[in-house]
Each structure stands twice: as structure tokens, then as C-alpha cells.
Amino acid sequence: MIEVQNISKRFGRKQVLKEVSFTANKGEITCLIGINGVGKTTTLKAIMNLTPINSGKIFIDQEVIQKDTYEKITFIPDANIMPTWMTIREACDFMKDYYKNWNQQRADDLMRFFKLNETDRITELSKGNTAKVNLMLGLSLDVDYVLMDEPFSGIDIFSREQIAEVVTSHLIEDRGVVITTHEINDIEHLIDKVVLLDNGVVLKEFTTEEVRLTEGKSVMDVMREVYQP
């Protein structure tokens, strides 16, 4: 389980996160929702120890993140994080070299599914294909937890459909997923839990089933209530 306990983060004078707490379980998709600048990406980076927090604690399976933890959790950011001179095959080889849990079979399957050409250089890829490569590299690790930052951002409708299909088919295999997105419609049917962030605080945390059954609302309806008063 990923446990985020009362984390706060300040950039200069700006308080980005204030006492944010939530949990994300294995086998569930938890969605961090909020308008731009509410601290969604900062939260994911904090979980991966890519940005220091001012206070609070983060545990992954009851342990503070350390080098071996990166074999069980992966972060898929919304931008390319591999050297642009690499080909897709070289990027895979790099991952294979450093991660014991690299799954080449899955990488090949995903490359075929996304119709990616392994000899293409990363610098030549469109935004949509860059997102697909990011997804392929992240999901080809046999990890327990996957963090995804805006996987649908700036991507055409067909690529979005493909990515949503991959999220459906490859992510829910007993993994814990934390995802941030604006495009809630694409994945609303997949989400188990929602954490609504606003101005760095958790406004609301609920399961989608709960709001559907008890209040008869969709996640989008709840978002409208919160962000369009």
C-alpha cells in the first residue's frame, strides 16, 4: 500500500501541498484529480522522492522509499525522460540493463500494440508516440505500483483510446495505480478511488462506487460541484 501521511510542500512562498493524506492500495486505481497547479504532479514526485517534502511521511508497503523500492514502483511522467538520441530499442536495452524486473516480452507486445518502430529515435517521435513510449517503458517493469502523470495530456483521440485500452488490460493486474488526469471521461469507468485536490489540500476522498450507488453521481458530476461553484 502507498501511504501518504500529512505531507506538506512549499516552493518559496507558495504552499503547494498542505497536510495531504491518502492511501492507494494494490489492485486499485486511485485518481488524483484537480485543476492545474493544485499539486497533483508534486504529490507523485514526492512519492518517488524526486522532490523533497517539508513535512509528513510517505510509505510504500510500510517502508520509506529507498533504492530497492524503485524495483517495485514506477513513475510514468508526461514528458520524455530518456535521452533523445536513443532509439526505442536502445531505451528498452537501457531499462533492461538497470532493472532486474524488466519484462522484455511485455515491452515487445506493447511496441506491437502501439505500432512503435523500435529503430525510431526518441527525438523524432510525436507527442502521442512519446507518451506511448513512456507508457511502454513504465509498464514493462514488473512492479507493484504505477504512478502516471497526465497520460492523456495533449494526445489525439485515437492515441487516447489506445492508451486507455492499455491501462485497462495491463494495469489492473494486481497493481496499485495512482493516476493524475484532466481527461476523467476516458478512464472514469476504470477508477476505484478518487482524491480531489484543491489549493494543495485534499477536498474529498471517495470511492467511485460509493458516489455512484449512494449519490447517483459520476466523478465528473462531483468535479463540477467542487470546481464550478
Next chain:
Amino acid sequence: MNRYWKLVNFELYRFLKLYVSLIALTIILQFTGVVVKSLSYVHQANSDIYEHGMSRAQFIEQNGLANFMQIAGSLWFLAPIMISATVILGYIFLIWYRDWFAKNRFIYRLLMLPTSRLTIYFAKASAILLMVLGLIALEIIILPFQLSLFQLLVPADLRQDIPITAVLGFQVLAIIIPGTWMQFVLHYLAGFMLVCVLFTAILFERCYRWKGLFLAVLYCAASVMVFIAPAILAAIRIIDFYPNELVSLEIVLGLVVMGAAVWISQFLLKNKITV
């Protein structure tokens, strides 16, 4: 191959094009220098002796014998060494900043590797050290060929043959290729310490941005002060050291500065780094 060596190999590969350019530049400029300087001497000798009727003895008395030191002290020879040193110095910064500011944000991937973050630090520092040692090795390898070329171009009676050990003890070459193994180790340990201090200063800046820049300057000044304190004390005669004592003290302080740099970097990489 463990992850450290893989990362060293990866860092060297990333620098390969620039490195090959530096090697090519060094070879081309230095050999061109040998040819240009040698032929110019021979041409002047031919002109003075055969066209102006000067005797060989008179020419030698006026111009001296040609020797390789004249070439080793020329810009043809020194410029590629200076250029290489400048490029490597710049690369100490580029090796980190590129991972943040290039078209990709590779620093994300590096920091998420399932290995100690200090491994990344040491891999980058080792890559810099290996690049420097590679260029030194190149110089040692090509020097005998340059001497042979010089001997081929300048007739024996117009040149003064100098042993290669004497050439190595000349000017910049004496600094980059010290005469004894002990000096060699000391010079390059000091160089490695400098790389570690600069890396730590870069990490200060990356962790705290503008405040970090200020901290980096303070930290560099403190490290330099600690390292050169005995030399200053000896120079202003507050304490007199025997040469052996001074060298031993510098070695100990160098190790202290390097240890501090590594310890601070480990702390920053583990707890403060921001991408």
C-alpha cells in the same frame, strides 16, 4: 557488469562524439605543429645556407639547433591541451545540467534507477577522470611519434636530440604528466577532489536554486581554504613544515575535503534533490 560500471560506460558513450573530436583536434594540431615548425626551420636553414651563402656553423650560431622543446612550447602544441582542459572543465557542469535542461528530463530516470544515487555521482566523476586520463594517455602515446617525425624532417646536424623524459618535464606537459608515480597520483587525486567539490556545488544549486548558488560559492571557498591552509600557513611563516610534512598534510586535507564533498552530495541526492 554492475550498475556503477554500466553508468560509467553510459556517461562515456554520451561524451564520445565530443571526445573523439578532442582526440582528432589534438592529433591534427600537434602533428601539424611538428610539420610546420620543423619545415619552417629547415626552410630558413636552406634559405640562409644555400641562397645567402651562410655557413652551417654561422646559421647554427645565429639560430641555434632545432629542438623539440621549441615545438612543445608552441601554440600548435599547447592549444589542443588548453582546449581539451577547457572542454572537460565545462563538461563537469554539463554532465549534470544536461540531465535537467536538455530536450529530455533524463534526471528523472537516473534518480529512479534501483541503485544508490551516490552511484550516479561516482559514475559521472569517474567518467570525467577516465576522459582526462584517456587524453593524457593519448599524449604519451603520440609524443614518441611526434619526436620521430621531427627527427625525420630536420637533418641530424641541424637538430638537438632531446630524450622524451626531458620533453615530459617541459612546461604544461610537466603538469599534466608528472615525472614520478607519486606525483602523478597526487596530481590526479587533487583533480578528482576538484571534480567532487564542483559536483557538490552543482548539487547545492540544483537543490536550493538561487540560495543554492550562494551556498555553492561559500562551500567551494571553504573547501579551497581547508585544502590550501597549510600552504598558506607555511608561506606566511606562521608554521614551518618540512616538505614531507606539508605533502602529508595536504594529502590528509585533500581526503577530508573529498570525503566531505561525497558525504554532503549523498545527503543532497537522497534528501534534497528536486527535479
